[in-house]
Amino acid sequence: MADLRIFSYIPNPRIWKATIAARLCGVDVELRGAKPGQLSEWLWDYDARPLNNVDRARGKELLRQSRTGFNTELYKTDGFLAAHPFGTVPAAFGPNGDIGIFESNSIARAVARLRRHGPALYGDDPYEASRIDSFLDVSLVFALAGQNYLLALNNNAITADIHGQARKAFTTYMAGMEAALSSSPSYLVGDDITLADIVFVAELCSFAREAVHLERLSEHGLEIIFQPDATAASYPTAIAHFDELCQGPAFVPDIAPFMEKLEARREAGFS
Ligand SMILES: N[C@@H](CCC(=O)N[C@@H](CS)C(=O)NCC(=O)O)C(=O)O
Structure with missing residues (x-):
């Protein structure tokens, strides 16, 4: 299991903060996502994935109006919103999805704190x-x-x-x-x-x-x-x-x- 899973539209310079930090300090980051235009056809969840027929049938229960960067409704699970109260991507999760980490700078901080080797990206003191x-x-x-x-x-x-x-x-x-x-x-x-x-x-x-x-x-x-x-x-x-x-x-x-x-x-x- 990866140290951190990040769900986002891809490519997204905001997630590079975490991927660059991860390469420098040996942290295993798993990326999930697709092009920005495709994320309205994805389930926003720890187990993020393209929608299937069951998700679509749940329709109303999952659909939420987006606020920033998407001009459509998005399929977000209650679990996603519990972990990510602002409902945004990039959305990072600790192992098993119990902890949500939002804001790309904080996701990068998480990688620095998980550091295995390499430069002290979050400073020495x-x-x-x-x-x-x-x-x-x-x-x-x-x-x-x-x-x-x-x-x-x-x-x-x-x-x-x-x-x-x-x-x-x-x-x-x-x-x-x-x-x-x-x-x-x-x-x-x-x-x-x-x-x-x-x-x-x-x-x-x-x-x-x-x-x-x-x-x-x-x-x-x-x-x-x-x-x-x-x-x-x-x-x-x-x-x-x-x-x-x-x-x-x-x-x-x-x-x-x-x-x-x-x-x-x-x-x-x-x-
Ligand atoms: N400052 C945040 C920006 C995150 C953000 O605004 N994400 C937008 C896309 S650009 C979003 O996920 N919008 C989904 C929505 O409004 O439902 C960061 O750096 O992570």
Whole structure:
């Protein structure tokens, strides 16, 4: 049995926080899920799986209106909602599904705490762990603005206001990361990689998905916010750190296919 099971739509940069951490510290993580559009045809449960006829017949008892990121009803069991009171994915479970762990940063913390070997991803003492938490908290604040922005782009509901809030969140986050790395250029906390670095990479990748919507942004007279060259010029140390981390063997399996697709999208422009 795996140390942790995670149910999510796939690919999802939020779960890379856990999968990258798991590769670095020898934790066995089992992933379950499918493309975002397919999860409305899945049973949201510890034993998550594509719906069968029995699940469909239970219909009303399982169907719940979604709140964020899905414009449909979803089949969630009572057990799922007991373990995951906010009803969101990524949804992690301890062995046997007794304990639900939600919020991708907390799922990554669980992996770090289950560490068998490798770097101390959650720091060496309470002070380091708390400083790592500081970076995880600012990353969540940034992620919420990014999520709002990406969902508005997905749903063709983008406005200058939402774009402005996302730009502000991006510049605030990047300026803070640049400042942190300017005084301690190797890693965000201490002398080795921690969850702070991993979550930074995952959140920037998540935000980079705005590039999928170049055409929509242009239709609304809005500019892409995370432009690789301009961002590297404004935040050189933070982007160098990001680029270097992305090359790491624990990062490549998740990041490389994603970056290749995104690059192809950028190169294709919006012809
Ligand atoms: N901050 C959370 C975000 C989780 C979240 O908002 N998940 C959405 C999908 S993007 C969800 O599961 N929505 C299901 C629903 O609203 O029923 C994290 O990092 O895990």
